[in-house]
Amino acid sequence: MRxxxxxxxxxxxxxxxxxxxxxxxxxxxxxxxxLIASIMVQGSHFLFNSxxxxxxxxxxxxxxxxxxxxxxxxxxxxxxxxEKAGIYAAVIGSLWVCAICALLALPLGIGxxxxxxxxAPKNRWTALVDFNIRNLAGVPSIVYGILGLxxxxxxxxxxxxxxxxALSFGPDNAWWHIQLPFGQGLLAGGLTLxxxxxxxxxxxxxxxxxxxxxxxxxxxxxxxxxxxxTASKITLPAAIPSILTGAILAMSRAMGEAAPLLVLxxxxxxxxxxxxxxxxxxxLPFQIFNWAGRPQExxxxxxxxxxxxxxxxxxxxxxxxxxxxQKLRNPLA
Amino acid sequence: MKSPTTITLAxxxxxxxAAAMQTSDADLSKLTGQIKVxxxxxxxxxxxxxxxxxxxxxxxxxxxxxxxGTGGGFKRFCAGETDITNASRPISTSxxxxxxxxxxxxxxxxxxxxxxxIVVNPANTWVTxxxxxxxxxIFSADSPAKKWSDVNPAWPSETIKVFSPGTxxxxxxxxxxxxxxxxxxxRSDLSVSEDDNVLVTGVAGDKNAIGYFGFAYYAENAxxxxxxxxxxxxxxxxxxxxxxxxxxxxxxxRPMFIYVNAKSAARPEVAAFVDFYLANTAALSKEVGYTxxxxxxxxxxxxxxxxxxxxxxxxxxxxxxxx
Numbered sequence: 001m002r003x004x005x006x007x008x009x010x011x012x013x014x015x016x017x018x019x020x021x022x023x024x025x026x027x028x029x030x031x032x033x034x035l036i037a038s039i040m041v042q043g044s045h046f047l048f049n050s051x052x053x054x055x056x057x058x059x060x061x062x063x064x065x066x067x068x069x070x071x072x073x074x075x076x077x078x079x080x081x082x083e084k085a086g087i088y089a090a091v092i093g094s095l096w097v098c099a100i101c102a103l104l105a106l107p108l109g110i111g112x113x114x115x116x117x118x119x120a121p122k123n124r125w126t127a128l129v130d131f132n133i134r135n136l137a138g139v140p141s142i143v144y145g146i147l148g149l150x151x152x153x154x155x156x157x158x159x160x161x162x163x164x165x166a167l168s169f170g171p172d173n174a175w176w177h178i179q180l181p182f183g184q185g186l187l188a189g190g191l192t193l194x195x196x197x198x199x200x201x202x203x204x205x206x207x208x209x210x211x212x213x214x215x216x217x218x219x220x221x222x223x224x225x226x227x228x229x230t231a232s233k234i235t236l237p238a239a240i241p242s243i244l245t246g247a248i249l250a251m252s253r254a255m256g257e258a259a260p261l262l263v264l265x266x267x268x269x270x271x272x273x274x275x276x277x278x279x280x281x282x283x284l285p286f287q288i289f290n291w292a293g294r295p296q297e298x299x300x301x302x303x304x305x306x307x308x309x310x311x312x313x314x315x316x317x318x319x320x321x322x323x324x325x326q327k328l329r330n331p332l333a
Numbered sequence: 334m335k336s337p338t339t340i341t342l343a344x345x346x347x348x349x350x351a352a353a354m355q356t357s358d359a360d361l362s363k364l365t366g367q368i369k370v371x372x373x374x375x376x377x378x379x380x381x382x383x384x385x386x387x388x389x390x391x392x393x394x395x396x397x398x399x400x401x402g403t404g405g406g407f408k409r410f411c412a413g414e415t416d417i418t419n420a421s422r423p424i425s426t427s428x429x430x431x432x433x434x435x436x437x438x439x440x441x442x443x444x445x446x447x448x449x450x451i452v453v454n455p456a457n458t459w460v461t462x463x464x465x466x467x468x469x470x471i472f473s474a475d476s477p478a479k480k481w482s483d484v485n486p487a488w489p490s491e492t493i494k495v496f497s498p499g500t501x502x503x504x505x506x507x508x509x510x511x512x513x514x515x516x517x518x519x520r521s522d523l524s525v526s527e528d529d530n531v532l533v534t535g536v537a538g539d540k541n542a543i544g545y546f547g548f549a550y551y552a553e554n555a556x557x558x559x560x561x562x563x564x565x566x567x568x569x570x571x572x573x574x575x576x577x578x579x580x581x582x583x584x585x586x587r588p589m590f591i592y593v594n595a596k597s598a599a600r601p602e603v604a605a606f607v608d609f610y611l612a613n614t615a616a617l618s619k620e621v622g623y624t625x626x627x628x629x630x631x632x633x634x635x636x637x638x639x640x641x642x643x644x645x646x647x648x649x650x651x652x653x654x655x656x
Contacts, residue, residue, distance in 0.1 A: 080382040267397035269381045271388040280397045293528045295553035
């Protein structure tokens with residue numbers, strides 16, 4: 001009798017634990033689903049054409065299919081009229097600034113990770129560097145904004161002001177025009193976001209390299225390969241899928257940041273796209289922030305529409321990360 | 334309602350202003366260069382509207398408008414980083430001093446009116462009006478009224494919940510100065526948010542709440558809030574577009590400004606932008622939910638701009654110069 005009751009109790013405990021886990025998972029998913037659903041409902045007004053929607057789904061007119069999405073929301077600049085307002089400047093600005101951030105942060109971050117993981121001697125200095133990088137990853141992004149403002153936007157006042165630059169090359173409207181300081185230009189934004197994501201890129205790349213079995217390295221070194229050959233031919237290829245995943249997740253973080261750019265003083269209203277790296281820009285999260293703070297309900301709906309676009313972009317980023325991990329999975333690792 | 338004569342007068346004045354100052358559309362389309370505007374988020378909707386229309390005509394210029402707040406905007410303006418800054422209060426003495434040190438001259442132009450609106454929860458049946466002394470009791474750090482009964486013994490003995498805009502906003506500065514004086518301190522146990530919608534939600538959700546923000550936020554959320562008429566010494570006045578514009582809603586009617594860098598004003602694109610601003614601000618400020626300036630003040634602004642008169646003019650809410 002007693003043995004059975006203990007067994008039943010164990011099974012019951014097992015079931016209870018399972019139920020608890022299931023509950024936590026479904027609660028998380030439910031909250032997320034509710035959030036997305038409420039944003040979709042709020043944002044649908046400016047994202048979709050209700051006429052075209054009913055034409056396609058109620059009357060089967062497939063010719064209206066491309067008109068379901070209100071493309072003008074994506075191709076118009078910001079406006080005081082909610083029906084005319086769009087996110088073109090913000091989308092282009094976000095893409096530019098993320099591209100610059102990626103071009104700068106990935107080589108630097110991955111390079112640092114390779115050095116620290118594969119080459120650096122294990123001593124007090126590297127331990128200190130490691131400790132600091134981990135700390136930096138936890139610093140609120142707005143702090144990087146303050147650093148970016150001083151270092152990139154104003155450049156410590158060494159080269160005059162943005163409007164009255166002491167050092168500039170090329171005519172103002174040329175695509176290769178560049179000047180110091182960077183002001184509220186794309187370079188200042190890209191560099192500031194680079195500061196935000198660099199620790200994340202370094203840490204995730206190091207984790208990826210560390211996950212490569214050391215037997216592979218030892219085997220390579222044992223047959224006479226130099227550390228450089230081992231790193232470039234063996235360790236790095238094995239770690240690349242995880243490194244890329246980390247890098248893409250870091251980029252989606254960069255895409256969602258508003259706070260550091262707010263500190264730089266980037267504008268909200270801008271009805272141009274950048275011509276060169278010193279041109280002003282705005283980004284999606286900042287446009288959302290501005291619309292959400294307006295008193296009129298229509299602007300809150302616009303903010304929701306822009307959030308949907310941002311979410312779709314982030315889902316695409318993460319989708320690419322998952323795909324790369326599957327595609328490049330190295331049988332060795 | 335405004336009387337027909339005032340409307341006609343305002344109409345003709347704005348027509349005359351438009352004719353006198355506005356560069357023709359063909360000339361606008363030839364302009365190039367960058368016009369950088371930053372500053373108050375309260376003024377932002379008006380400047381955004383002006384920039385949108387201006388950019389539509391002067392297609393080759395690059396007009397950008399930021400929202401660093403009145404204080405943040407002045408910091409950048411006085412460092413010479415922006416051409417124009419939006420402000421929901423006049424420039425402070427220390428800010429003007431910084432500008433002077435950096436050799437930045439500026440032209441101060443009022444562009445619209447806003448009524449600072451004090452609101453309570455609709456379930457609050459006891460507050461039917463407030464005067465400045467009572468507001469001081471509620472908001473001051475020195476003698477904060479913890480309960481409604483501390484303000485008026487006839488009111489319920491329940492804790493007051495205070496909501497306020499952020500300390501970097503011009504709205505906060507203005508409210509503080511009017512109710513508590515230049516050196517007064519606002520109590521610290523209040524809920525602060527830079528986002529006025531949060532204040533609206535806060536006051537709408539608590540029976541014992543009181544808060545303040547720009548009239549536009551009240552107008553959009555009128556059903557969720559109860560407006561408090563303010564007694565500025567001449568009986569309680571309810572804020573409305575009319576009482577704000579004619580200045581009877583005192584002391585919380587305030588003009589909003591743009592400050593133009595004098596050096597930038599010499600550039601044709603900036604000059605054209607300011608011309609365009611003054612010619613269209615009456616119509617556009619109304620469109621985005623603000624109160625246009627009274628006609629005499631519009632004229633004074635136009636005259637200040639025309640003569641490029643430098644420095645702060647110390648406008649009071651009636652448009653007169655304060656000695």
